[in-house]
Amino acid sequence: MRGVVSYKTLLIILVLFTATGTALASKPTAHGQLSSDLFTDSTKCAQCHAIIHNQWEGTMHYNAYEDPFYQKEFMVASNDTAGIVDIFCSRCHTPIGVVSGEIPPKDGSQLSDIARQGVQCDFCHVISDSNGTGNAPFVVSPGNTKWGPFDNSKSAYHGSEYLELYTNSEYCGMCHDVIHPINGLVIDDTYTVWKEGAYAKEGVMCQDCHMTPGITKFEANPGRAGSSAQKREHISTHDIVGGNAFVTKILGEEKYSKMAVERLEKAATLNIDAPEIAQRGDNVSVNISITNSGAGHKIPTGVSEIRQMWLAVSVKDRNGKEVYNTGQIDDSGTIVNARKVYNTILGDAQEQPTLSFWLAESVLEDNRIPPKGTVSEKHTFKIPADVAYPLALEATLKYRSAPQDTIDHLFGDNVYEVPVINMTRASSSIYENEGEAMATPSTPGIAALGSITLFLCAAYCISRRKI
Ligand code: HEC
Ligand code: HEC
Ligand code: HEC
Ligand code: HEC
Ligand code: HEC
Structure with a gap:
């Protein structure tokens, strides 16, 4: 109604x-x-x-x-x-x-x-x-x-x-x-x-x-x-684009759809704060922060009750087995278990959420990220008994111009698929023990520290043997 x-x-x-x-x-x-x-x-x-x-x-x-x-x-x-x-x-x-x-x-x-x-x-x-x-x-x-x-x-x-x-x-x-x-x-x-x-x-x-x-x-x-x-010295460019990679695509404007993706890719940065070592059976807490590093306004902005931005977080073991997974899109186009969807929620006269902004009377929620602002999400998961280390943690900031069901409702099912844009990614690894962490070349700081430790250890062992 x-x-x-x-x-x-x-x-x-x-x-x-x-x-x-x-x-x-x-x-x-x-x-x-x-x-x-x-x-x-x-x-x-x-x-x-x-x-x-x-x-x-x-x-x-x-x-x-x-x-x-x-x-x-x-x-x-x-x-x-x-x-x-x-x-x-x-x-x-x-x-x-x-x-x-x-x-x-x-x-x-x-x-x-x-x-x-x-x-x-x-x-x-x-x-x-x-x-x-x-x-x-x-x-x-x-x-x-x-x-x-x-x-x-x-x-x-x-x-x-x-x-x-x-x-x-x-x-x-x-x-x-x-x-x-x-x-x-x-x-x-x-x-x-x-x-x-x-x-x-x-x-x-x-x-x-x-x-x-x-x-x-x-x-x-x-x-x-x-x-x-x-x-x-300067002529202003008139290919003014925002994040709309969806409608530009529908209209066959591929060039602007691509430019919108490039713009979204520069809008934000991610940072992961996760333990480097954790044992089977541990409950692990991870903090992932999102910074609006590139936009002069909130992200998203504009018709931000319709736009959606969210984090997809996954943890997989060495064999690709899933340990934790949130923020993926299911077959019907729904975002599954995202900690948060960053946008505005408008309320109608009955204080019920509405996407019809002409009927809106209040803002029920606004969790968009202000210019140069940072927000963070805490994700917690338990490491199962049968994982193969190391675990790969990946966070991807995603954006789409509209919820899939809104578009299905307006245009009919399976007419348009709203593209999901990966704005930016970050990853880190979780190891079983220090030795494994140190032996991994992907984190140069740790690797360097590892070789120093190994060197000291070797020196110590040699000196011990001499005694
Ligand atoms: C016969 C050629 C010609 C046509 C047709 C033309 N312009 Fe221009 N326009 C120019 C030139 C040359 C300049 C000077 C550019 C400069 O100063 O660097 C200019 C300058 C401009 C400026 C800058 C004005 C300022 O003071 O900053 C604007 C805005 C502009 N045109 C808009 C338009 C629009 C809108 C149309 C169509 C309705 C149009 N022009 C049609 C030749 C044209
Ligand atoms: C959304 C409004 C908008 C539209 C549409 C638009 N312009 Fe502009 N145009 C501007 C603004 C704003 C500037 C000045 C930007 C600045 O210098 O900071 C500008 C600058 C210009 C200039 C000066 C040179 C430059 O690029 O710096 C010309 C010439 C011009 N426009 C012509 C056009 C023509 C021709 C079209 C259509 C093909 C057009 N504009 C469409 C807003 C617009
Ligand atoms: C006359 C009104 C008007 C002016 C002036 C205007 N815009 Fe717009 N702009 C619009 C409308 C309307 C749309 C949305 C069209 C749509 O999505 O159907 C739009 C779309 C955009 C988009 C694309 C948004 C997306 O999601 O991709 C950007 C970016 C943008 N405008 C920036 C600017 C900038 C920067 C200026 C000033 C230089 C400006 N606009 C001036 C009316 C305007
Ligand atoms: C520091 C650079 C910067 C400034 C300043 C800036 N923008 Fe943006 N804008 C971006 C980036 C990056 C994006 C892509 C992220 C996004 O879509 O939110 C964007 C996206 C947009 C969008 C599409 C938003 C969406 O999510 O649908 C609109 C509309 C827009 N800008 C208009 C403006 C207007 C109007 C101004 C001035 C009042 C402005 N921008 C100032 C960088 C900037
Ligand atoms: C004061 C100017 C203004 C008015 C009034 C306005 N719009 Fe817009 N509209 C915009 C701008 C600017 C954008 C682009 C913002 C963005 O990309 O997020 C936009 C974007 C949209 C979009 C998203 C389009 C897309 O391609 O994603 C829809 C839908 C829309 N407007 C519908 C409406 C309707 C319906 C009304 C009247 C109830 C309305 N607008 C009144 C300026 C306006």
Whole structure:
């Protein structure tokens, strides 16, 4: 049973949307809206900005409207709320569709091709001002002038204007913070967490990780921003990716799916604190810590009630026999026995967990890992009597864009398999006794110590024999 929205709530929402809708349009037409004809098709920009266009085409910005996962969820949200959220959701996923009044209707039947281009060139570059962050408070002035990061840019085709906003996280923060329009519940806090975290203090912007080849830090990308433009020390890259290796794959955007995996692989580090020696029958406790070493916000972030991150921990003996195993995925796609799934759990009006964030009224749990933060998990297992030493302990941090059953429920069983990404791994060994531990070359420190001990022992034995 989905929640039912009261008549009073409906009214408040309508008032809210009318208000924000009017504030948005800085150059209204006679009907109070901007015609989508005022925006330029991205293929036009490609004539001179070919590299940038090539980078943007196929990203989740390009696919923000056509994204099949979004489409399904949008329909459910619209049905759950009697259409109240139609404009709300669309404001970020097809901003031109909203400012031009082509949505509603929600089925997209009135949408121009340009509005279907999602978050596209000429929308992003006619943002001439913003009324803060969260819930898309952009001000757009479509026309000849393109706003951007350069204060000395000239183009024969269009006017250029510098706006500092483009070089700051506040630009991204317009859409990358989502607040429930009725009850004020923070649903996506990517920008806010960045703002309150270590990266903001160091002046590291979203652009420094997401619009450079650096992934976790700024890396210059020298070149030209357009044909016959001057050479510059840095041109920002527009292949803006996050962790979405799933929908990019569904859409056949293999390049961006791979880039998402690479990004996930750089987001975190693992550390294992385990005893080196333990006996058969012992209860062994192991601490595994996860550090968010690469992301400027929590991991995961965004629609973090849908994303999942967890640790898979396995212990096997020398013959591959399983001693301990948690966090694997079973045949139905369920995560088995993970100590924790790192994400947010939203609660509906009955305080029951819900993935439908439009129905959420509270955050029941948030155990995501803050920027530069560390959390740790304790795993305990008993060493059976019949193991063959040494034991191999392996921890893998895993990520997937959505629970498998959510996708099965929306698209049908066996339609899409949500890929499970291995973000990072760590391993260690447990031995029966010191001699075995010392003889193992895989831990150089111990091996070195071992040879010293052996040497001392040999010297001692020899001296003893002499006596
Ligand atoms: C999500 C919004 C967004 C989209 C979509 C987008 N841009 Fe940008 N663009 C930016 C931002 C932000 C910057 C400045 C980044 C910085 O310098 O820190 C920028 C910079 C630029 C620049 C200056 C040169 C550079 O890369 O530093 C040009 C030219 C440009 N964009 C053209 C385009 C074109 C053409 C498209 C479509 C193919 C496009 N942009 C799509 C946000 C966007
Ligand atoms: C006829 C070629 C041409 C076309 C078409 C074109 N541009 Fe440009 N654009 C340029 C050149 C050249 C520059 C200067 C680059 C520089 O200063 O390094 C430029 C600069 C820019 C800048 C940087 C402005 C600043 O002050 O930071 C943005 C943003 C931009 N273009 C966006 C677009 C968008 C969006 C489109 C499509 C609607 C587009 N351009 C179409 C040639 C073109
Ligand atoms: C006009 C609104 C808007 C602006 C401005 C905007 N984004 Fe986005 N962005 C979106 C939407 C909507 C999506 C999600 C599309 C989807 O998944 O269906 C998205 C997706 C992304 C993703 C992919 C997430 C994933 O899971 O892979 C990243 C990364 C991202 N944006 C970063 C940025 C950065 C960095 C900036 C600033 C330079 C920015 N965005 C500006 C609306 C915006
Ligand atoms: C220090 C580098 C860094 C900074 C700064 C940074 N990011 Fe990220 N971002 C990452 C990495 C690494 C990932 C992959 C891990 C993940 O998906 O959580 C990521 C993932 C994302 C995702 C996808 C999250 C998911 O799990 O679905 C979005 C959206 C995003 N970033 C937006 C932003 C925005 C907006 C900002 C600025 C407010 C920003 N990022 C600042 C490095 C950074
Ligand atoms: C203020 C901007 C904003 C609003 C409003 C908004 N979204 Fe989004 N949406 C985003 C951004 C940014 C992302 C990407 C975050 C990430 O990748 O984790 C996103 C991602 C999503 C995703 C995940 C898509 C994927 O491919 O994994 C779904 C589903 C979604 N939104 C549905 C909705 C629905 C339904 C609504 C309305 C109830 C809505 N959104 C309203 C900005 C917004």
